[in-house]
Amino acid sequence: AVLKDGLRSQVSAALKEGQVTPTELCQRCLALIKSTKFLNAYITVAEETALKQAEESEERYKKGQPLGILDGIPIAVKDNFNTAGIETTCASNMLKGYISPYNATVVQKLLDQGAVLLGKTNLDEFAMGSGSTDGVFGPVRNPWSYSKQYKEKSVPKSHSEDEESSWVITGGSSGGSAAAVSSFTCFAALGSDTGGSTRNPAAHCGVVGLKPTYGLISRHGLIPLVNSMDVPGILTRCVDDAAILLGSLAGHDPKDSTTIQDDFKPFELPNLTDISKFSIGIPKEYHAPGLSSEILALWSKAADLFKNAGAKVVEVSLPHTRYSIVCYHVLCTAEVASNMARFDGLEYGHRSDKKDSTESMYAATRREGFNDVVRGRILSGNYFLLKQNYEKYFVKAQKVRRLIANDFMKVFKSGVDILLAPTTLTDAALYTEFIQEDNRTRSAQDDILTQAANMAGLPAISVPTALSERGLPVGLQFIGRSFQEKQLLTVAKWFEKQVQFPVIELEEVKRHDNGVFQHQKSSFS
Amino acid sequence: LAPWIPVVGLEIHAQISSKSKLFSGSQVQFAAPPNSLVSFFDASLPGTLPVLNRRCVEAAVMTGLALNCSINKKSLFDRKHYFYADLPAGYQITQQRVPIAVNGSLSYSLCIDNKMSQMVTKTVRIKQIQLEQDSGKSLHDDTRSQTLVDLNRAGVGLMEVVMEPDMCCGEEAAAAVRELQLILQTLGSSQAVMAEGQLRVDANVSVHHPGEPYGVRTEVKNINSIRFLAKAIDYEIQRQIEELESGGTILNETRAFDSKLGCTVPMRDKEGKQDYRFMPEPNLPPLILYDAKSLPANMNHQQVINIDWIRERLPDLPSVKREKLVEQYGILPEHSFTLLNEDGLAEFFESVVKQTQMNPKKVMGWILNDFLSYLKQHSLTVKESPVSSFVLADLLNLLEKKEISSTAAKQVLAELWKGEGKTPLEIVKEQKLELLQDQKELEQICQAVIDGQENE
Numbered sequence: 001a002v003l004k005d006g007l008r009s010q011v012s013a014a015l016k017e018g019q020v021t022p023t024e025l026c027q028r029c030l031a032l033i034k035s036t037k038f039l040n041a042y043i044t045v046a047e048e049t050a051l052k053q054a055e056e057s058e059e060r061y062k063k064g065q066p067l068g069i070l071d072g073i074p075i076a077v078k079d080n081f082n083t084a085g086i087e088t089t090c091a092s093n094m095l096k097g098y099i100s101p102y103n104a105t106v107v108q109k110l111l112d113q114g115a116v117l118l119g120k121t122n123l124d125e126f127a128m129g130s131g132s133t134d135g136v137f138g139p140v141r142n143p144w145s146y147s148k149q150y151k152e153k154s155v156p157k158s159h160s161e162d163e164e165s166s167w168v169i170t171g172g173s174s175g176g177s178a179a180a181v182s183s184f185t186c187f188a189a190l191g192s193d194t195g196g197s198t199r200n201p202a203a204h205c206g207v208v209g210l211k212p213t214y215g216l217i218s219r220h221g222l223i224p225l226v227n228s229m230d231v232p233g234i235l236t237r238c239v240d241d242a243a244i245l246l247g248s249l250a251g252h253d254p255k256d257s258t259t260i261q262d263d264f265k266p267f268e269l270p271n272l273t274d275i276s277k278f279s280i281g282i283p284k285e286y287h288a289p290g291l292s293s294e295i296l297a298l299w300s301k302a303a304d305l306f307k308n309a310g311a312k313v314v315e316v317s318l319p320h321t322r323y324s325i326v327c328y329h330v331l332c333t334a335e336v337a338s339n340m341a342r343f344d345g346l347e348y349g350h351r352s353d354k355k356d357s358t359e360s361m362y363a364a365t366r367r368e369g370f371n372d373v374v375r376g377r378i379l380s381g382n383y384f385l386l387k388q389n390y391e392k393y394f395v396k397a398q399k400v401r402r403l404i405a406n407d408f409m410k411v412f413k414s415g416v417d418i419l420l421a422p423t424t425l426t427d428a429a430l431y432t433e434f435i436q437e438d439n440r441t442r443s444a445q446d447d448i449l450t451q452a453a454n455m456a457g458l459p460a461i462s463v464p465t466a467l468s469e470r471g472l473p474v475g476l477q478f479i480g481r482s483f484q485e486k487q488l489l490t491v492a493k494w495f496e497k498q499v500q501f502p503v504i505e506l507e508e509v510k511r512h513d514n515g516v517f518q519h520q521k522s523s524f525s
Numbered sequence: 526l527a528p529w530i531p532v533v534g535l536e537i538h539a540q541i542s543s544k545s546k547l548f549s550g551s552q553v554q555f556a557a558p559p560n561s562l563v564s565f566f567d568a569s570l571p572g573t574l575p576v577l578n579r580r581c582v583e584a585a586v587m588t589g590l591a592l593n594c595s596i597n598k599k600s601l602f603d604r605k606h607y608f609y610a611d612l613p614a615g616y617q618i619t620q621q622r623v624p625i626a627v628n629g630s631l632s633y634s635l636c637i638d639n640k641m642s643q644m645v646t647k648t649v650r651i652k653q654i655q656l657e658q659d660s661g662k663s664l665h666d667d668t669r670s671q672t673l674v675d676l677n678r679a680g681v682g683l684m685e686v687v688m689e690p691d692m693c694c695g696e697e698a699a700a701a702v703r704e705l706q707l708i709l710q711t712l713g714s715s716q717a718v719m720a721e722g723q724l725r726v727d728a729n730v731s732v733h734h735p736g737e738p739y740g741v742r743t744e745v746k747n748i749n750s751i752r753f754l755a756k757a758i759d760y761e762i763q764r765q766i767e768e769l770e771s772g773g774t775i776l777n778e779t780r781a782f783d784s785k786l787g788c789t790v791p792m793r794d795k796e797g798k799q800d801y802r803f804m805p806e807p808n809l810p811p812l813i814l815y816d817a818k819s820l821p822a823n824m825n826h827q828q829v830i831n832i833d834w835i836r837e838r839l840p841d842l843p844s845v846k847r848e849k850l851v852e853q854y855g856i857l858p859e860h861s862f863t864l865l866n867e868d869g870l871a872e873f874f875e876s877v878v879k880q881t882q883m884n885p886k887k888v889m890g891w892i893l894n895d896f897l898s899y900l901k902q903h904s905l906t907v908k909e910s911p912v913s914s915f916v917l918a919d920l921l922n923l924l925e926k927k928e929i930s931s932t933a934a935k936q937v938l939a940e941l942w943k944g945e946g947k948t949p950l951e952i953v954k955e956q957k958l959e960l961l962q963d964q965k966e967l968e969q970i971c972q973a974v975i976d977g978q979e980n981e
Contacts, residue, residue, distance in 0.1 A: 081572075082571070082572045088571075095571070100570070100571075100572075101565065101570070102565055102570075104572060182771035219574065220572065220573070220574050221572040221573075222572055223571040223572045224571075224572070226807075227808050228807040253574060254576065255574060256574050256808075257574065257576055257577065257808060257809055257810060258573070258574075258807075258808060258810065260884060261828075335804075335807065337802070338604055338606060338615075338616060338802075338804055340615075341606055341608070341614065341615025341616055342571065342613060342614045342615050344608065344613075344615060346610060346613070346674065347568050347569060347570070347613055348568075348570065355670075358610060358672065359608070362608055380796075382802060385802035385803070385804055386800055386802060387800050387802075387803075390802075390803070394804070412603040425629075491897075513597075
């Protein structure tokens, strides 16, 4: 199967020309979801409604009146976005069985354009984590664990150590969405990104992960982790597809007062051949402790790639990078403590049977509903927000945040267009190894390269670059100026073309591939 | 015994008169079926976000201007956290760091020694006005050991007006609140009806000896009328004085006013002091207001609030209205207070004056002594009066033209109150109340009477 072209020329064209119908596409994806169930990428599969949406799309295509390029395209949504009539759990006991009465704005936009919502994907509970291992529905498995490329490189295991112990994590917290896209069960997925939660799993799963500028895409309906840093994230198999999704989602939402008022114009990415006009910055502080030599080498190789193509490549400094994790921890936990206060069992969600008093009901409900990670962050956050601590921690962290943001501004002002950095410190870890350390430790380690962009509200994109020695994907990250997504994605697309990242070779996909999935690697463009 | 100086400050919550709530589009309405006016945001459904209501901001700006405040061109929203059944999000959105208006003043008048003829003007400083959300209502059902929660009120816009401790007794506080109420009603920024919970007042009370620092203050809540406000404050002042004079101490506590017993009692104790863990509200950008000078040229008029534009359109405040009434009609200042104190009475008065030749001061007498007392006797508002301004003017014209005596006029008025639709002239004719002006006729009647007497 030829898996190079994108949706615009392949799947979209195929749908238009009737080579494949939306219902066929939908059924194939649903079947593939079933046969890849062991990945645990989906919490809820909305089979009935998806098929209905596909049928409606088919009607439109028959009449020659598709709503747009997304009409009939199967997509998946991270389970922290509200979807009317479909369970929204945030992978937490607190919201198990919660059927939201409204759609998040981004979900509504996709549905309005005819997209087919296959289901809700798995995540770390309430998006807290960097492994997608800490949700109540269990961990998500990285599809690459089952790829030919990974299996070939694995040390042959004894019979007792079977596949069960050799699978690797997806990264997090949008691991389900990344796995869903990576394993071809959908053409694109929504994630969220607060400290790297879209880019991290994108890098580990070999897909494109876009974090848009804060304020570009509406957060209405995205259950918040950190309101001042959260953005909806976009996961696709190629950069062109990410641009298409961005175009369909971005723009002012009156329901979200933090979205910018300016009109957003969707764009098509040029096929850039001449990169020489660009100045690429290499932030030296991102050579962080723990960065694998493999990824360091890839990073270096990428820098050379730009240099050899005529771009200006300079080393830059973001001196406050090393404070970002601590700063993030204070601000994040404070917001978490605040945002989680609404989960009291009264209006919706889990309510404990303990009835002695309102207070005891609150306490029991919250103890039963939240996992340790969430409870730990709530406790930390409340501590930082105490009157006697507020100045020392919260206000201080705000100031440091300003400094971190200023670091970027200075660099961009000096003439650098785009920053190039690794997305993760290593390739995906074995699940058995990853869980040796607790969530907080892992988050602190893994967020270091992604988290500053959230502090500064900047757009960033992880592009699959090469396979590691273990046969697992490694992604590199581009960070751009606020609201300059077009420039950012243009450079990312050029890079993607240069590196020619290999397609995952999955048996399950081969079985279902009868030509349909030859359109699938790059879905849209 | 050394004299005591009582110190009274007030925290007043006025419900903003608007169609929808402060941060969501659900309706604002009194006494609607429980939980029928609750949007997803009001119920704190996860993922919902606040959107600021323009009308509420305008109401706060108007009120700030009317109270001589500086309007902060940039103000901020914060979250105030505590757990309670009627606070679905677990926090209230308020303005703790930088409120919308600060440093104002309110002038009010008092009668000295209960004599309406001597009025004195006092001023209380307004510390600030802040926008914040109202909470829902919880009703405790002790028989079934449950609490019923109604979120209709959750999220309704409030203006919290903080009055500095410049007052010294219940009477001053009552007068200040009354004046604030009139101002709010004139502006239309709040209907300010205490009985409907649109105006809620908490009093901070302390006492100290002259020259000594302020005493420990208590907060008095659960005050449902202006009359009770004065009572509660005066009781609390007295309680504190008695407590201190008998060697006791005053606790910094919250007390509820029990209107049946006429006293304050300690409220359910909250262990220690609450730490509200204030945090900036991340989903609302700073509130930026403009004036004529700072308004950018190409700004969309719909998108901004112009303080000067609002200032130009403020209606006459009660104090100005009173001055105008005194100036225009020559009535006494204390009468101008009465006119404004009764809803619709000033308009009624002016309407009568326009329709009659009678001297406005005389008209005032009829309004105060007869018309108003009838209203009070029958617990009617001016709007509900069976006697319209036209009818009263008609009657007063008869009196003015000397067609009836003032005694007769009172009789006619009593008849008019029955609201049977008869005109004053008809009643006069019916009851033969006409004043006879004809000399000859009068002589004949007198002679007849005398003749009659002689025959006995």
